[in-house]
Structure formats: structure tokens, C-alpha cells
Amino acid sequence: MSTAVAHPNIALVKYWGKRDDALIIPATGSLSLTLDVFPTTTVVDLDGSADADEILFDGVPATGTAAARITAFLDLVRALAGSSHRARVDTRNSVPTGAGLASSASGFAALAVAAADAYGLALDERALSRLARRGSGSACRSIIGGTAIWHAGTDDATSFAEPIAGPDLGMVIAVVDAGAKAVSSREAMRRTRETSPYADAWERAAAADLVAMQAAFAAGDVAGIGELTESNALRMHAAIMGSRPPIRYLAPTSVALFDAAARLRAHGLEAYATADAGPNVVFVCAAADVDIVRDALTADIATGRLIAAHAGPGAHLVEASA
Amino acid sequence: MSTAVAHPNIALVKYWGKRDDALIIPATGSLSLTLDVFPTTTVVDLDGSADADEILFDGVPATGTAAARITAFLDLVRALAGSSHRARVDTRNSVPTGAGLASSASGFAALAVAAADAYGLALDERALSRLARRGSGSACRSIIGGTAIWHAGTDDATSFAEPIAGPDLGMVIAVVDAGAKAVSSREAMRRTRETSPYADAWERAAAADLVAMQAAFAAGDVAGIGELTESNALRMHAAIMGSRPPIRYLAPTSVALFDAAARLRAHGLEAYATADAGPNVVFVCAAADVDIVRDALTADIATGRLIAAHAGPGAHLVEASA
Numbered sequence: 001m002s003t004a005v006a007h008p009n010i011a012l013v014k015y016w017g018k019r020d021d022a023l024i025i026p027a028t029g030s031l032s033l034t035l036d037v038f039p040t041t042t043v044v045d046l047d048g049s050a051d052a053d054e055i056l057f058d059g060v061p062a063t064g065t066a067a068a069r070i071t072a073f074l075d076l077v078r079a080l081a082g083s084s085h086r087a088r089v090d091t092r093n094s095v096p097t098g099a100g101l102a103s104s105a106s107g108f109a110a111l112a113v114a115a116a117d118a119y120g121l122a123l124d125e126r127a128l129s130r131l132a133r134r135g136s137g138s139a140c141r142s143i144i145g146g147t148a149i150w151h152a153g154t155d156d157a158t159s160f161a162e163p164i165a166g167p168d169l170g171m172v173i174a175v176v177d178a179g180a181k182a183v184s185s186r187e188a189m190r191r192t193r194e195t196s197p198y199a200d201a202w203e204r205a206a207a208a209d210l211v212a213m214q215a216a217f218a219a220g221d222v223a224g225i226g227e228l229t230e231s232n233a234l235r236m237h238a239a240i241m242g243s244r245p246p247i248r249y250l251a252p253t254s255v256a257l258f259d260a261a262a263r264l265r266a267h268g269l270e271a272y273a274t275a276d277a278g279p280n281v282v283f284v285c286a287a288a289d290v291d292i293v294r295d296a297l298t299a300d301i302a303t304g305r306l307i308a309a310h311a312g313p314g315a316h317l318v319e320a321s322a
Numbered sequence: 323m324s325t326a327v328a329h330p331n332i333a334l335v336k337y338w339g340k341r342d343d344a345l346i347i348p349a350t351g352s353l354s355l356t357l358d359v360f361p362t363t364t365v366v367d368l369d370g371s372a373d374a375d376e377i378l379f380d381g382v383p384a385t386g387t388a389a390a391r392i393t394a395f396l397d398l399v400r401a402l403a404g405s406s407h408r409a410r411v412d413t414r415n416s417v418p419t420g421a422g423l424a425s426s427a428s429g430f431a432a433l434a435v436a437a438a439d440a441y442g443l444a445l446d447e448r449a450l451s452r453l454a455r456r457g458s459g460s461a462c463r464s465i466i467g468g469t470a471i472w473h474a475g476t477d478d479a480t481s482f483a484e485p486i487a488g489p490d491l492g493m494v495i496a497v498v499d500a501g502a503k504a505v506s507s508r509e510a511m512r513r514t515r516e517t518s519p520y521a522d523a524w525e526r527a528a529a530a531d532l533v534a535m536q537a538a539f540a541a542g543d544v545a546g547i548g549e550l551t552e553s554n555a556l557r558m559h560a561a562i563m564g565s566r567p568p569i570r571y572l573a574p575t576s577v578a579l580f581d582a583a584a585r586l587r588a589h590g591l592e593a594y595a596t597a598d599a600g601p602n603v604v605f606v607c608a609a610a611d612v613d614i615v616r617d618a619l620t621a622d623i624a625t626g627r628l629i630a631a632h633a634g635p636g637a638h639l640v641e642a643s644a
Contacts (some may be wrong), residue, residue, distance in 0.1 A: 129500070197527035198520045198560060205519035205564070227567070234568045238520060238560035243525070246556045252574035252581070259574070 001045045001322075004116035005163045006315035010032040010171060010274065010282050012229040013210045016102035017189060017203055024137045025159045029152040030144065031213050032141045032161075033169055033284075036312030040103065042091040042110035043319075044118040049085040058092055073135045074115060080131075081119035089115075108135030109142035109315035114240070116309065118321050123221040128315070129160040145314035149210075149218070150197040166217035167196065167225070170290035172271075172297065173307040176253045176279040185277045188240055188247050196242035205235055222286050226272030229284050230261065233274040249277050257281035260300040269296060287311070323644075325365045325437035328431035328637035331356040331463045332493060332596065332604050334551040335532045336558040337472065339511060339525055346459045346480045350528040351474040353535050354463045354483075355491055355606075358634030362425065364413040364432035365438040365641075371407040380414055395430065395457040396437060402453075403441035411437075430457030431464035431637035440643050450637070451482040467636035469539070473531075488539035489547070492612035494593075494619065494643040495629040498575045498601040507599045509570050510562055518564035527557055544608050548594030551606050552583065555596035562599070571599050575623065578601035591618060609633070 011033040020273065041071050047054070049098040055070045062070065074087055093103050102237040112132035115124045123131065124257035125143060133140035134156075141148045147169065153159030183191075193199050209232045216224035228316035251256075254275055261283060271285045271293045285293045287310055294308045331354040339349035369376070377384040377392045384392065396409055411425030415435065434454035438445045445453065447465060455462035456478075463470045463483045466620050469491065505513075515521050531554045538546035562569050565612060572580075576597055583595035588604055593607045593615045607615045616630045 107550065189390070197523040197557065201519040201523050201564075231566050231568050234563045234570070235519065238563045239565075241556045241560045242520070242523075244553050246553050248556070248577070248580065252578040255570070255572065255577050256574040258570065 001043060001319065002317065003041065003043045003319035004110045004113035004117070004315055004317050005039050006042050006101065006106040006113065006142045007035050007040075007312040008038050008106045009138065009148065010276070011138065011141070012225065012274065012284065013206060013213050013232050014276075015138055015235050015278075016206070016239065017199065018137070018194060019152070021155050023159070024133050025155065026137055026150070026152050027203045028198040029210045030138075030141070030150045030206075031147070031210060031217075032138070032150070033147050033171060034142055034145055034312050034314060035171060035309040037173070037307055037309045038094050038103075038106065039242060040091060040093050040106035040110045041108070041318075042089065042114045044111070044114040045088045046085040046118055047088055048085050050088075053086050054088045055089045067140055068084075070111070071136065073111060077115045077119050077121065077131070081121050083119050084133075085119075086164070087115065087118065104136040105138040105142045108132050108139035112139065112143065113315045113317055114221075117317055120321075122313070125159045125314070126160050126162065129162070130156060132315070133159060143315045146311040149214070158202065164214070164217055167310065168218045168220050168287040169222070170285055170287035171309045172283040172290060173309060174257050174283070174295045174297065175305040175307070176251055176257070176281060176301075183247050188243070188249075188277055190244045191247060192240050196239050197245045198239040198242040202235060202239035206232065223270050226270060226284055229259075229274050230272040237275065249279060250275060251279040253320050254279045254281050257297075257300060260297060264293065264296055269293060269295075323367045323515050323641060324436045324639065325363065326432045326435035326439070326637055326639050327358070327363050328358050328428040328435065328464045329363050329427045329471065329634040330363050330425065331460065332598070333460065333463070333491060334547060335528060335554050336595065336598070337460055338528070338558045338561065338599075340459070340522065341474070345481070346455050347470070347477065348384055348474050349525045351532045352460075352472045352528075353462070353469070353486065353532060353539075354460070354472070355469050355493060356467055356634050356636060357398060357462055357493065357631040358601045359495070359629055359631045360416050360425075360428065362413060362415050362428035362432045363434065363573050363640075364411065364429070364436045366433070366436040368405075368407040368440055369410055370407050372410070376410045378412045381412075391457065392433070395433060398456055399437045399441050399443070399453070403443050405441050407441075409440065421476070426458040427460040427464045430454050430461035433457060433557045434461065434465065435438045435639055436601050439639055442643075447636070448484065451484070452478060454637070455481060468633040471536070478503050486536070486539055489542040489544050490609040491544070491547070491633065492603040492607055492609040493631045494499035494612060494616045495617065495631060496579050496603045496605070496623050497627040497629070498573055498579070498623075499602060505569050510565070510571075510599055513565045513569060514562050517566045518561050520561040520564040524557060524561035528554065531557075545592050546594060548606055551596050552580075552594040559597065565582065571601060572597060572599035576601045576603050579619075579622060582619060586615065586618055591615060591617075
């Protein structure tokens with residue numbers, strides 16, 4: 001029995017668009033902070049006598065596409081390990097699935113670490129990052145603790161995340177809507193690629209943003225990091241909104257929270273807003289300012305919907321197989 | 323004394339981006355509906371003894387940039403007429419200036435018609451449209467009654483609006499915020515051009531949208547017109563949002579009103595949302611559905627902020643000079 005824990009990550013330079021759908025090679029690199037909240041805990045146990053994988057999400061048997069994605073991932077691990085054993089996977093999320101809080105990133109990061117151990121694979125961090133990427137692109141970043149850069153690469157071997165040094169950052173997550181998304185990230189990414197006039201320009205802009213972000217990280221420039229983060233997120237949402245039919249992920253409250261970030265800055269607090277492919281808004285600031293930013297937002301959204309977060313650990317085993 | 327009346331117009335395919343700043347030749351053509359609400363009434367009276375133009379906005383002397391734009395426009399009319407007479411301009415708007423309800427379009431359309439008459443110029447509709455364009459690009463469309471297409475053209479002679487036949491459309495204007503805009507359209511257009519990665523792609527997309535919209539007009543396809551209108555507006559806002567620093571014109575309530583349009587459609591009502599460079603949202607529908615759409619929106623915004631509108635007349639003289 002192998003048990004691993006992983007945490008979600010929030011990108012400061014977004015991943016949106018694939019170069020290779022099968023290998024999940026992204027069109028551009030990205031950069032993120034792995035958090036210390038909302039862990040996913042995944043147990044993988046091999047069963048030599050079973051003829052199918054058994055997959056539980058929070059104790060409930062998974063079916064359909066969700067189960068198929070896990071089995072396809074396990075097939076990949078089995079191919080690497082030269083094993084045909086089926087597995088029992090028991091995964092527990094502390095974050096609402098599909099609500100834009102990137103449970104797929106923590107989920108596949110934890111699964112990669114637990115399954116690699118269960119199947120007896122000795123993988124280093126880079127290999128685990130490459131493996132997690134095959135399950136869900138952004139999962140490769142949750143393998144890494146704290147701030148991580150995902151090098152887009154050109155093939156399976158060159159597309160992985162690794163740590164990047166920078167200032168100590170924190171985040172405040174504002175949960176706008178914990179319901180399921182109207183359009184999944186995968187579908188929205190496809191529709192952006194096929195119908196948005198901005199898909200190509202987004203890729204060029206994101207690549208340039210990543211270069212600028214690395215410079216801001218090297219300089220320890222929190223305000224520069226924040227400005228790039230907010231603009232990059234809005235550019236991603238703009239590229240998505242250009243799709244036909246249009247896809248709008250930002251809800252009225254999301255927009256109010258972007259306005260709130262501007263208001264905080266007008267009051268001298270260096271806080272910047274970002275949002276993944278969903279309505280939740282995440283505020284980025286210096287780690288030391290997290291509590292101040294959270295408290296300043298209670299006028300905008302219920303306190304219970306604000307979660308303070310700091311840099312969290314990379315995906316890791318908490319119980320190794322015997 | 324020459325008095326002219328003109329009405330605002332709302333674009334179904336937006337004008338955003340200039341090919342020539344001085345002549346106001348747009349990067350792409352656009353298509354609009356001139357409304358029957360919020361008229362601007364402008365009186366122009368020549369004064370052979372004055373040494374400066376006297377400009378009144380709603381009875382208050384205009385100063386600064388606003389006055390300078392009017393004087394520059396009158397200089398153009400004087401050059402055409404071979405006159406050096408100064409003028410007294412008294413303009414009355416029934417729409418909040420600068421709130422995104424296009425008072426500059428009705429304003430320069432009314433001024434073009436009144437000033438041309440006052441200075442003794444005999445201009446046909448096309449020449450008036452070209453003249454109004456020099457004051458404010460979209461004013462060339464308010465010269466035309468009902469639905470108008472502004473051909474981008476390549477120079478002053480070829481850039482003008484003219485009527486386009488199509489189904490009888492109506493609109494419901496939702497006034498989200500009547501305050502002054504944070505970033506003017508002119509400044510935002512410049513920043514989009516200089517900093518948004520989407521500026522070029524927007525121009526290509528808008529040109530393609532205009533072709534598709536002409537086909538939908540020819541087919542009398544209200545749903546097709548509406549879908550193109552909503553997507554084209556979101557693409558414009560996306561291009562603007564890509565600017566750095568970002569410019570966001572859609573307020574939380576604006577987003578809620580786009581959601582409301584989707585909700586109305588889910589209930590079988592063919593209503594589509596659009597928004598100019600500001601927070602107001604305008605619903606487009608068949609003329610016969612205007613009252614139903616307005617009434618259906620009272621759950622989303624106060625009744626007093628909803629204005630039903632239909633096709634209105636082109637700019638016209640109501641009192642000619644003696």
C-alpha cells in the first residue's frame with residue numbers, strides 16, 4: 001500500500017493550449033505556486049487477482065470519463081513497470097472537484113507518486129513531474145514544492161516542472177462558486193484553439209510573459225510579479241472569451257474581486273488577482289501580507305469563502321509500499 | 323440659425339481601431355442600429371464679429387479637450403465652406419456624456435448636419451457621413467437612420483456609412499453606470515493598438531464578422547445576427563482586456579447582464595447582449611420583442627435603468643438657416 005499527498009498549484013503564468021494532445025506537451029511554459037491547502041491524499045494498492053482497476057473518489061466508485069482517465073494513467077505506469085497488476089485507487093480530495101480549484105493537478109500528482117511507488121518504479125522528481133503531466137498537464141507542477149516553472153519542452157523528456165527561486169509568495173483564494181463548471185478546461189482549451197482568433201497571439205504573449213516573469217522572480221520584485229500575473233490571467237480569459245460560441249468563466253463576483261485587487265493596491269497593499277478556468281479568484285501577494293489581504297477582502301466576499309495559503313510541499317509519499 | 327437632431331447608434335459589429343488617426347479611417351468596417359432614444363439637439367449660429375467659437379454643452383461653456391474637438395471640427399467645415407466666421411454652438415444631450423452611451427456619435431452627427439447648413443454647404447448623406455466621421459468615427463453611422471454599415475474604406479472619400487437592409491431590430495439599453503469612464507475610448511483604442519497581443523487578430527476577426535453579419539442581414543436571420551453581435555462584442559472586450567496595464571470595461575453587473583441574455587435564450591427569447599467601451603449592456607432582439615425583453619430583465623436590473631429602443635431616424639435638420 002502506497003499513500004501520497006499532493007497540493008493544488010495556482011499558475012502566475014498560465015498554461016492554456018497544448019502542442020501535443022496525447023503527451024500533453026503544452027504550447028508554452030508556465031509558472032506556479034504549489035499551496036499548503038486542499039491536499040489530495042491517494043492510496044494505491046496492487047491487486048494481482050483483480051481483472052479491473054477499482055477507483056474510489058472520496059469513497060465513491062468512479063465511473064465514466066473520470067475513471068477512464070485514471071485507468072489510462074495506470075496503464076502508463078504499468079507499461080513503465082512491466083506489470084499487468086490491476087490496482088485499487090482510493091483518492092480523497094479536500095477541494096470541490098471541477099470547481100476550478102485544480103483538483104486534477106493535486107490528484108494526478110498524488111496518483112503519480114503513489115502509483116510509481118506501488119508499482120516499484122524508482123523515479124526522481126523530474127521523472128515524476130513528467131509522469132504526472134501525462135495525467136493532467138498542470139499536475140507536473142504540483143510535484144514541485146513552492147514556486148515551480150514548467151518548461152514547455154518539445155517532447156515527453158523535455159516537458160517537466162522544476163523549482164524556481166524567487167520571493168516568498170502567498171495567496172488568498174476567494175471561492176466564488178463551488179459548483180461544477182459549465183465548460184471543462186479540456187473542452188474550452190480545444191474550442192479556444194479551434195475558434196478563438198486570439199489563440200496564436202495568446203501563445204506568443206504567454207511565452208513572452210514567462211520570460212518577463214522569470215526576470216521578476218530573479219529580481220524578487222513582488223509588484224512586478226503581481227502585475228504580470230494579473231495581466232497574464234486576463235489575457236488567458238480574453239483568449240477564451242474570443243471562442244465561438246463564447247466562453248466566459250469570470251462571474252459577476254469574479255469581476256468584483258478583480259476590482260477589489262485594484263482597490264487594495266490604491267490603498268498601498270500589493271495584491272494582485274488571477275483566475276484559472278473558472279469563477280474563483282486568487283490573490284497573490286508577499287507571504288507576509290496574506291492575512292492582511294484576506295482581512296481586507298471581507299467587505300467583498302464572505303469570510304468563509306476566503307482561504308489564506310502559503311507555499312506548500314511538493315507531492316510526496318506518506319506511506320511506502322512494504 | 324441651424325438646428326439638427328441626431329441619435330446614438332449601437333454597433334452590432336464594433337469599430338475598434340484606426341488605420342488613420344487624423345482622418346479617422348477605421349481598421350475595419352462596422353454595422354449598427356441608430357436608435358430612437360437619447361437625441362442630441364445642436365444649434366449652430368454664425369457670428370461674423372466673434373473672434374472665437376462659443377461652445378455650450380447643455381448651456382454650460384465647454385472648455386479643454388471637449389471644446390478643442392468642436393473647434394477643430396468647425397475649422398474643417400470652415401475650410402470646406404471657404405468661411406472664416408466663428409460660430410456659436412449650443413448642444414443639448416439627453417444621454418449622460420462619457421458613460422459609454424455614445425453621445426459623441428449623436429453629438430458629431432448633429433453638429434455635422436447643423437454646421438453644414440449654417441455654413442451653406444450642400445452635402446448629401448454620404449458627404450455628411452464622411453464629415454461626421456472626422457469628428458468622431460462612429461458619428462458617421464448616426465447620420466444614417468436604422469441599420470447602417472460603415473465601409474472602412476482606405477481614405478476620406480471611401481470611408482462612410484450607408485443604410486443596409488435587414489430585419490426590423492430593437493434594443494433594450496441597461497444603464498449600468500452613468501458615471502464618467504476610467505479610460506476614454508480614444509486612449510483605450512491607442513493602448514489596445516500598442517500593447518494588446520490581440521490587436522491584429524481582432525481586426526481580422528472583426529472584418530470576417532462583418533462579412534458574416536451582412537449575410538445574416540440579407541437572410542433576415544435575427545438569431546444569427548444576435549449570436550454574431552454578442553460574440554463580436556466579447557471579442558472586442560477581450561482585445562481591450564489584453565492591453566497592459568489591462569483595461570476592463572465590463573463591471574460585475576455587466577457580466578450578470580450577459581448571463582441574463584443567456585438565461586432569456588434558455589427560455590426561448592431571442593435576446594443577445596452587446597456592450598460598447600463601457601459598462602452598459604445593450605440587448606438586441608427583433609423589434610417586436612423589445613417590450614418582452616425589457617420586462618424579462620427587471621429581475622436583473624432596476625426598471626428605471628432599462629430603456630426600450632427601436633430604429634430611429636438619421637441625423638436631420640429641424641430648423642434650417644434663413
